[in-house]
Amino acid sequence: MPASKVSETDFRLALALQSQRRLRDAEAVYLRILNSDRFNLRALEALGRLRLQQKRFSEAEAPLRALVKRAKGSADAHHLLGFVLTGLGDFPAAVRSYQKAVSLKADFPEARNNLGYALHRSGQHEAALAQFDKAIELLPVFPDAYHNRGSALVALGRRNEGLVALQTALAQRPAHLAARSDLANLLADLRYGEDATLQDLSGTLDVDTLTAVGDIYLHREEYELAKRAFLGARLRDQGSRNARIGLADAYQNLGDPAAARLLLEGMLRGEGRSTEVLVKIANLTFSRPGPDILREFDRISSRDLSDEARIGVAFARGRLLHLSGKWSEAWTTLADINCEVWERVRDERAAERSREESALASLRAHSPRTADADKSRPTLLFILGTSRSGKTVVESALSTIKDVRRGMEDPLVRDALSFAWRNAAVPDADADADDSDNSDDVRRLFRVAYFEALERRGDGRKILTSTNPGLVRRAAWLADTLPNARFLFVTRNPEDTALSLMLKHYKTGHCYSYDREASFEHIEWYERMISQFTTIYPGISRSVCYDEVVDRPELIYRAVEDLCDISIGKPKELPILADDRSCAQPYIPLLRDGIPQRDLPYRGGGVA
Template sequence: MTEAAATGTLEQALAHAARLLERDPTLAAEQLGEILQVAPGHAPALQLLAAARLLLGDLSGALAILVPLAQARPEWAAIHLDLGLALARGGRGQEAIAALRRAVALQPGLPQAWRALGDCLMAAGEQEAADAAYASHVRHSTRDPQLLDAAVALVENRIPEAEALLRAQLKRAPTDVAAIRMFAEVAARLGRNEDALNLLERCLELAPGFREARRNYALVLHRSNRPEQALAEIERLLAADPADVGCRNLKAVVLCRVGDYEPAIRIYAELLESYPDTPKLWVSYGHALKTAGHLERAIAAYRRSLELEPSFGEVWWSLANLKTFRFGADELAAMRAQLARADLAGDDRLHLEFAVGKALEDAGEYGPSFRHYAQGNAIRRTQLDYSADDTSARVRYIRGRYTREFFVARAGSGCPAPDPIFVVGLPRAGSTLVEQILSSHSQVEGTMELPEVTSITRLLRQQGDADEVMPYHAALAALDAAALRALGERYLAHTRIQRKTAAPLFIDKMPNNFMHVGLIQLMLPNAKIIDARRHPMACGFSAFKQHFARGQGFSYDLADIGRYYRDYVALMAHFDAVLPGRVHRVVYERMVEDTEGEVRRLLDYCGLPFEAACLRFFENTRPVRTASSEQVRQPIYREGVDHWRHYAAWLEPLVSALGPVLESYPEAPEGM
């Protein structure tokens, strides 16, 4: 037989084995074994044999072929794809990511590799990288030239161009589900989550089996503060593929959002078996453990993350942010060594500045500590578009709009349910302590800083006239009694998932809701509102040395903090005047000096009988999701009241900005 004939016969045998794979993998494996006896080491035959073994459930047998084959053929993209898929199936997530990255580096036009890479990255907690991989999957899975151009624009973050191309495509083909899904991604990137949800709902109506669209739908639901619906979509995805690691990670994230920490912790622990060398996954695990009160396990998780990535600033700050944790000398040296690196990423540097500031504060080195805090704040301030003038203008507008007559005209409106207790004020003012005390009462459940009021303000803003100075407030003022009642009922319905017990009352501890007292009064007139107030120097400096995960843009400049505190005092004084007795104020220093007396007054305001458990709040084991989580698991201590004085020499900008508010504390200045 000639060489050409032998080659032809071999190709025919391989083609026949490939056809056998799906309908009879056992027979295919037998034929491939025969081929390999004739042609030992034949790479395409080995690839097919590995595929046959996978279909037969022999994962270890498939990997025994794929691992050495990938080593022998480092330039062969398809074999790295197969290896990545097999490793992912075997729970070897980190190795799978490496193999899939190799595959797409060798051959970028492999849509299956991009999608699998996105799944693995999502499971590993690498959300941004996963989003980029999914975008590349869209780009490389389409053959339509119009969609291809839009996909390229989307991958390269040329959003206006992508939007224009997709609008044109959907005008031509309104039922193009791939285009609808991509248009939803554009809407999500522009922050138009409602539009994204509507588009994805239409996409799934046309193509219920479009798995990637359903995954996007679940993610946007989560980001839109609709955790119950997000979980329903995630469960639907997992019912079809229980091993979907990306969906399992998203489920853990959403479970943490709704306060179901123990099942989330179990999911993270399982994912870490497959992705043991993933720093971000260890951080997510540590956050869940910390909030659930498993402090030692959380510290161990954070330290494991740092072993894998010593420059990971967020982890150093997570340790510092435990408040009761103390760094050792070797850990301080390690942080300083990272800060000395010229190639340190900006986000890592930001977090490390705050962490080193905390370590030096604990060591009593207040001057160097302040310098690190100031540097961390300066870095963060450049990243934000915060305007103290805008905040002051908003407060002036609210004070002018929400008058006594305004509320009298709307008396009797809203939902009469008394369930929520809103704890408002500034961050680091003692609101977590108030929450912990109240949630120790048998009739009160603590939840978290709920984002629902903010979601409602966003909804009203969209309904308002864009030409209005403050469209949210204008839209709210235009609502009738039925619409205001509907808002209150919406609030209760959307927060129901956060309530785990039969307690009749629950706490919403979003401090920034002090800006929305008017809305709360109109939609939930029988809800309680508690203003947690702390000395402006103690509160202001505590905010300055705290790096918040999100929001609180005012807190990264001492003058901005002082002005924000003044605006807060002015606004609360206004509501005290137009709604006398509506808001109960808890002054932190009074709570420290006369805990029982203040607790009794607090419970009286809430219409609750005194319970001794409220004085032993530190024994309450419920999850706490704020920077004070460890502090409120201890008895009240006085040391924190005047701690700011160690830094008094550097706080003149705060003093100047506070003006007369400082002298009049805890009352508002006359005439404010």
């Protein structure tokens, strides 16, 4: 039988195998063809395409280079090789291959688009833009080219034009996930929901894009903006499960658990019912739960859950058992799951502890140089304490005062530091850690970025609060850098704090919380930081004890008036504060088993 006839039979077999997704078998057929005819152009191209399809770029390179060598006039061959080189990250070589392809075939929109992408990745954004424009001229409905055009425009600083290009990509292909992700990130960078100039876009953004923007804001801890994005998404589609869950997360982080729970409980009555929703409701429960929700948790099979979901269910169930007064079962559940997580993060805790020791030593050696006051700016009130110490309770009491704007655990310090380090050519470090750079240039840039962010959010109120607990390691730097910085520390009974830590599963960090000894060690370290800070900065710091202000919220107002030298007035009615005192009482022998009780600096006493 003639060789050409054998090859045609083999090609039909290979194509049939590919249609059956038997890709390795098809590859073997192409290799057999090339074994008998190593310059068979059709087999070289088919083998290269097959390996490209599986993203085996390094293996696809050899047959496609052989193809280009023997089919020098083929634009398709050069285009395929360019695709391989792009996959290998060799963008300069990819540019050369794509340029050869378009020189052979000028009206080749796919090659124009891919050439633009390689140029863009090489940093040649203007040249890339020209290729994307040519590709779109040749093929007006080309969502990938519009997506890439948007990326190039953003890189050139032409963000509003980039916005239009990304929206066009999505209009042409609503399922274009990369374009949606880039559009959402750009909208968040442009401060969608805060910048009034972007509000005209509201009617053109779909529910999935607005939900993605909300998710980005949640990740960035911009909870007010996240809420606005999710509310916009729900205006498009009230039934959107993701928008509803995201909005509940935003409400929870904004200190409105009742609104969050109302949203989630509505999902239990509809199609949104899920283990994820049950866990979120459990974590928003603060009083004795009804028997129905515990029965729901008893019916959950861990075999059907991811590892992360299983851990979340265990923490939520332990919390519900604790609130139900089933303390023995609660302790067993919580101790087991905390021990499991602790084994995973034990090594991280060693590094965390080293940073804590370094921060305390640095603070003890610190010579203060408090920043000058600036009466034209608001007072920056940092409410600091360990996680679960009652900072949110104190901040919520202050939020009843009309001159106080609640910031919660906002990312302003982290973002302003990143800006300062980037513009001062300082490598990024831990934004809420110790003094990684004390230069006047960094301080100046930090102040510029910080106050610009405040002005964007500002509404004329006199006191702006922030409650990020990790800022204690950078508190002295902030005191020396920011005009009008004030620090209100919150302490709490250590056993109650430790038990509250056991009840929570953190997304990141807080490694100490999963081990009793590490928790008490962290609480002691934090209170020593408070003691040292208030000693060297007595004029700009005070402390209150959660265990006392629950009954007497006026202690908070007195501390802030004294600290900020301002008359903030009193609410007509004092707020009723969340009371979680003595939550650890049933467990104290278990909590303290083998752990000595040290004499900590603050164990109560109202205002210090």
